[in-house]
Amino acid sequence: MNIAIWGAGSGLGAAMVDYFHGQGFNVIAIARNPSKNPKITDYNLTSIACDATDKTQVENTVAMLPDNTVNISTMGSFHADIPVDYIGHRYLIDALEQSSSNRLLLITSLGCGDSWQFLSDRAKQVFGSALREKTLAEAWLQSSGLDYTILRPAGLKDGAPTHQGQLSQNIEVHGAITRSEVARLSHQLLLNNDNFGQIFQCVDPNVAAY
Template identity: 80%
Template sequence: MNIAIWGASSGLGAAMVDYYHAQGMNVIAIARNPNKNTKLAEYNITSICCDATDKEQVEAAVSALPNNTFNISTMGSFRSDTPVDYIGHRYLTNALEQSTSQRLLLITSLGCGDTWKYLSERAKAGFGSAVREKTLAEAWLQSSSLNYTILRPGGLKDGEPTHQGELSQHTEVHGAITRGEVARLSHELLLSSDAKGQIFQCVDPNIAPY
């Protein structure tokens, strides 16, 4: 299986690279600056430089992917002057629609879409702008022709898969989860035909949120 990880240089994207490489998959790492993730050279992983706020760079990156590549996007830009959350995913969705790679798993966060009402006023003030950008990305993807799944994790913490994360839908949840566990759950969703066109959230009830 070919897996393209968008946002692979750090954070959740880097954890995705670690996880899928360990599963023996052909990982393609895409990031504005792939060199930030030293594991890419260590793993001998193909990397593509791409500023996702640039439409032509996104189209070029998608055209370089093998046919029928599964795509996972962890792209985000908290407090950036040029946030990638919406525009980058708009460009990515549009480019994938014109390719053979029709499967996209978009990672956003709790608080997006219909879960906005569950965010505290403090959270809305602190990172509400990023959540709203991600909500726009979700809406653009949902109105596309792609086979998509959206995953909204709770607060992200460093750590390996715990095998204790819980996927849920249509209910209020709060909490945290390790990046490694989000990667493991993303694998479950990619392999599930029932996950297509669906939105899930995930937290690990055994991890303290703070």
Template identity: 75%
Template structure:
């Protein structure tokens, strides 16, 4: 694992991914609308790329700068944004990667996406159901692409380092929370496992309260 591009690297889960993979000695390429919002990108002297993923030409330009065989992780999201990136940004990214030599993508969405929508409470559907539906569209676009993809749906995200207690599962109903650092660690685990290609996983940490 030589080069990893983190999309959405300026805050939240993306910033946690930057920390984790940098600490693993991986060459991290940080991509965000405003990379300067994450001061560690500069502190770590990482390559950064400014990109508004809702603009197709900017995504294509960013992808063109990636070394061949770069592994991509996308944590992009825009809860209650005027122009949600969750679907259109990922559609632009997936299309651009299909025409590149960096065809490995781990897409991080959330519990409730795709076939797990049925397990969301009515309150959750009212509160952030629109974002989940956008992310579900992104999952569908990715699944119909020619990329070597993995989809990861974490539970409620909490600040925190890796706990080594997170659990990956497939095709069962789960509820719960997990630290951003632990999602990063589990992402690394999936990327090291060739059997994760073309698969959808969910993850929670049973030792962390959801509320």
């Protein structure tokens, strides 16, 4: 299976590259600057440089994907000059709708959409702008024709998969989770077509939030 990972240069995207390559998938690593993640070269992966705030670059990148590629997006831009969280995903969703690759797992964050109400005032002040951008991306995806799933992880930490992360829906959760465990849970979600059109959140009760 071909899996395109958007935001593969660092952070959660880099953890996704590690995990899905280790599971034997044909990983296509997409990032503004793929060289930020040396493992893309170490693993001899196909990589595509793409600034997702540029509509033409996104369209050209999607056009390069093999038919029926599964897409995972971890793109985010905390305090960036031009946030990618909404506009980049809008361009990506629109381009995927015109392609054969209509499966998208969008990774956002706790605090998006209806989970905003559970954030502390301090979290809203610090992360509010980015979370609002990600919420707009979720809304754009929900009104698209794609086979989508949305995953909202708790606070992200470095670390290996723990196999103790918990997926849930429609309840209040707080805490943290390792990036590699989010990747493992993402794989779990992709294996089940019953998750189309669903929103999940994930947290690991055994990972300290601070």
